[in-house]
Amino acid sequence: QKEVEQNSGPLSVPEGAIASLNCTYSDRGSQSFFWYRQYSGKSPELIMFIYSNGDKEDGRFTAQLNKASQYVSLLIRDSQPSDSATYLCAVNSNSGTYKYIFGTGTRLKVLA
C-alpha cells in the first residue's frame, strides 16, 4: 500500500463546476497536509495547507481533512480552464521534521 494515494485521473469537469480531488494516507500520525498545483513542465507550487480536522477555505479553494478516515480533499469552486493542472497531495508524516510524502497527483482538466 502506498503511503499517500491519489487517483491519477484525468478528472474532467466543465468550466464553472466544482472539482473535487481526493487523497488518502496510511500514517495515522500524520500532522500536516498540503496541496500543490503543478502545471506541465513547471515546478509544484503550494495552494493550501491544513492541520486540523474540518474545512479550510481560501478563495475558490477549500481543503477538507478527516483524520479519523485518513483522507484529505481539495474542492475547487467555479473551476476555470486555468485550473487545469496536476494536483499533488503531500503529507508530513513525522511531526518535528518537514519531510513530505507526495502522492502521484491527479490531473485535472477544466473544459471550456
Place this chain on the structure above:
Amino acid sequence: DAGVIQSPRHEVTEMGQEVTLRCKPISGHNSLFWYRQTMMRGLELLIYFNNNVPIDDSGMPEDRFSAKMPNASFSTLKIQPSEPRDSAVYFCASSSTRVGEQFFGPGTRLTVL
C-alpha cells in the same frame, strides 16, 4: 526574494559521465530537500538537510548518488556514474521550520543517453 535557484536547467549527458546539480535555497530557510520526478514514480524525496546536516537520505537510490550542503546557501546533488534510468526532473525545495511549507525551484531536466 529570488526564490529557490537551480542550475543547470537542462543537462544532457552520456551514460557513465558525472553529473552535478546545484541548488541555492531561499535565504533564511534552514531545510533543503532534493526530489526526483518521473512519470512512473511521481515525486520522490531523495535526501533532506536541516541546518546543513543530512537528516534522511533513505530515498537516495544507490551509491552512485551523493549530496552535500557545505553551507546554508548552497547544495549539490551528484550522480557518478550516470545511467539512462537516472533521466528525470530533479527539484530542490527549501523550507523554513517556522511554517513548514516547501518552496520548489524550477528543476533540472536531466537526460542521460
